Amino acid sequence: MRTRMHRSAIALCALTAVACVTEPRATRPPEAPPPIAQEPPVATQPAPRTAESVPPSVPDRSRQVFEDIQRQQRWTRDALAARPPPDELRDVRDGDAEAISDTRKRFKRLVTAIERTTWIRETVPRALRNGGDPDRLVAAFDQAARDRNEVFAAADATARALAESRARNAISLEELRRALQETHRARQGEQKLAANLGREPASQANAPADPLQRLRTVPMPPEPPFIAATARFVSAHPAEGRALDSWPSQLAQERAQVRAAVSQLHAGSADAGVDDLGPGEDDQTLGLDDEPGGGSGMDAGMAGAPDRAGGGPAGEDGTAAQGGTAAVQVSGDLKRLLARRGPPLQFSQRPDGLTAVRYKEQRPCGVDQCTVTVDYLFNSSGRLVRSEVVKP
Numbered sequence: 001m002r003t004r005m006h007r008s009a010i011a012l013c014a015l016t017a018v019a020c021v022t023e024p025r026a027t028r029p030p031e032a033p034p035p036i037a038q039e040p041p042v043a044t045q046p047a048p049r050t051a052e053s054v055p056p057s058v059p060d061r062s063r064q065v066f067e068d069i070q071r072q073q074r075w076t077r078d079a080l081a082a083r084p085p086p087d088e089l090r091d092v093r094d095g096d097a098e099a100i101s102d103t104r105k106r107f108k109r110l111v112t113a114i115e116r117t118t119w120i121r122e123t124v125p126r127a128l129r130n131g132g133d134p135d136r137l138v139a140a141f142d143q144a145a146r147d148r149n150e151v152f153a154a155a156d157a158t159a160r161a162l163a164e165s166r167a168r169n170a171i172s173l174e175e176l177r178r179a180l181q182e183t184h185r186a187r188q189g190e191q192k193l194a195a196n197l198g199r200e201p202a203s204q205a206n207a208p209a210d211p212l213q214r215l216r217t218v219p220m221p222p223e224p225p226f227i228a229a230t231a232r233f234v235s236a237h238p239a240e241g242r243a244l245d246s247w248p249s250q251l252a253q254e255r256a257q258v259r260a261a262v263s264q265l266h267a268g269s270a271d272a273g274v275d276d277l278g279p280g281e282d283d284q285t286l287g288l289d290d291e292p293g294g295g296s297g298m299d300a301g302m303a304g305a306p307d308r309a310g311g312g313p314a315g316e317d318g319t320a321a322q323g324g325t326a327a328v329q330v331s332g333d334l335k336r337l338l339a340r341r342g343p344p345l346q347f348s349q350r351p352d353g354l355t356a357v358r359y360k361e362q363r364p365c366g367v368d369q370c371t372v373t374v375d376y377l378f379n380s381s382g383r384l385v386r387s388e389v390v391k392p
Contacts, residue, residue: 062127062130062131062132062133065123065127065132066127066132066133066136066137066140068123069120069123069124069137069140070140072116072117072119072120073120073140073143073144073147075112075113075116076113076116076117076144076147076151077147079106079109079110079112079113079151080110080113080147080150080151080154082106082109083106083110083154083158084102084103084106084107084158084161086352088102088103089103089157089158089161092161092162092165092170093161093164093165093166094165094166095165095166095167095170097167100162100165100167100170103158103161103162103170104162104170104171104175106158107155107158107159107162107171107175107179108175110151110154110155110158111155111175111178111179111182113147113148113151113155114148114151114152114155114179114182114183114186115182115185117144117145117147117148117151117186118144118148118182118185118186118189120140120141120144121141121144121145121148121186121189121190121193122189124137124138124140124141124144124215125193125196125212125215128211128212128214128215129211129212134211134214138214138215141215142216145218148186149218149221152183152221152225153221153225155179155225155226156221156223156225156226156228156229159171159176159179159225159226159229159230160228160229160232160386162229163176163229163230163232163233163236164232164386168236168237171229171233173230173233173234173237173240173243176226176229176230176233177230177247177251179225179226180225180226180227180230180251180254181248181250181251183220183224183225183226183254184250184251184253184254186220187220190217190218190219190220193212193215193217194217196212197212197213197215197217219370221389222370222372222389223372223374223387223389224254224257227254227257227258227261228261228386228387230258230261231258231261231262231264231265232265234258234262235262235265241259241262244258244259328355328378328379328380328382329380329381329382330382331381331382332381332382332383332384333378333382333383333384334355334357334378334382334383334384335382337357337376337384338357341359344357344358344359345358345359345360345373346358348375350377353379353380354377354378354379354385355377355378355379355380356375356376356377357375357376357378358373358374358375358376358390359373359374359376360372360373360374361374372389372390373389373390374387374388374389374390375387375388375390
């Protein structure tokens with residue numbers, strides 16, 4: 001009996017101990033699961049980048065600008081290389097249809113070359129301030145000025161030949177207007193650059209120098225290109241004179257210059273060049289040395305000329321008879337030029353048979369007036385063919 005009670009007591013104690021252990025566990029929050037062991041990262045090769053995943057690269061703008069400049073330079077050199085030769089210009093003046101067609105195309109290319117050289121002169125300042133290569137840009141800037149002056153001379157000579165052609169449709173007023181407009185734009189660009197270069201430098205002592213200070217302006221040709229050619233065209237086509245009124249206001253100066261030149265043509269001014277009126281009763285003939293650049297002035301040029309009253313060492317027919325000399329009839333344009341201007345600085349004979357009579361005079365030079373040396377070229381009958389500014 002005692003043994004059974006003892007076993008019951010032991011069992012009761014055991015149940016009590018289990019209850020004491022179980023109750024606290026039920027009142028505590030569940031424990032967080034143990035952390036999962038992290039394996040070390042495995043080095044892997046990056047996935048290849050596709051065209052879609054590669055961000056677009058920033059283009060090198062300065063390099064692109066310089067490539068554009070070089071392309072315009074090549075185009076300009078090609079246009080200069082294709083300028084009409086002197087024999088083609090003579091055929092144009094004689095009215096040869098094939099020569100006129102070719103020369104007209106060459107003229108349009110030369111005018112476009114003016115536009116492209118002006119573009120270079122306008123682009124370089126912006127490129128310099130944007131951090132472009134200064135040495136290469138300044139060299140391109142200066143080369144564009146030289147190329148443009150050469151293009152001016154070639155295009156102006158071509159325009160004059162077309163305007164003086166016996167064929168009335170060798171050139172149009174619209175083509176001449178475009179040439180004048182490109183000349184006007186070039187002059188404005190140089191004036192704008194001169195204004196920028198004239199600004200006060202930065203006041204700070206440590207301020208970087210303005211890269212534009214390395215640039216230099218260039219003067220426009222002393223004789224405005226295309227004015228004489230346009231005046232000759234308008235004089236030969238009076239109805240076209242009204243079309244000048246429709247020109248844009250920016251060409252007001254050029255329009256005034258053209259009309260002034262037309263007035264001189266109509267007034268018979270020898271300075272602008274007029275049609276030969278034919279020899280008169282008191283015309284005379286000058287004997288000139290054949291050597292190019294020869295001639296020593298009015299007295300030397302008159303050495304072989306007959307006396308104005310008639311007769312003289314030249315012979316009964318009024319032409320120079322000495323060997324090794326050329327003769328020019330003092331009539332029409334040449335006669336009026338000598339009467340208006342007096343003795344010239346020099347007479348000389350050109351290889352193409354024209355006689356050059358040299359004077360000093362004032363002509364437009366950009367926005368100012370410049371003193372230049374001008375050769376007026378006459379044929380053997382005394383007709384003024386053209387005038388040329390003599391380069392120093």
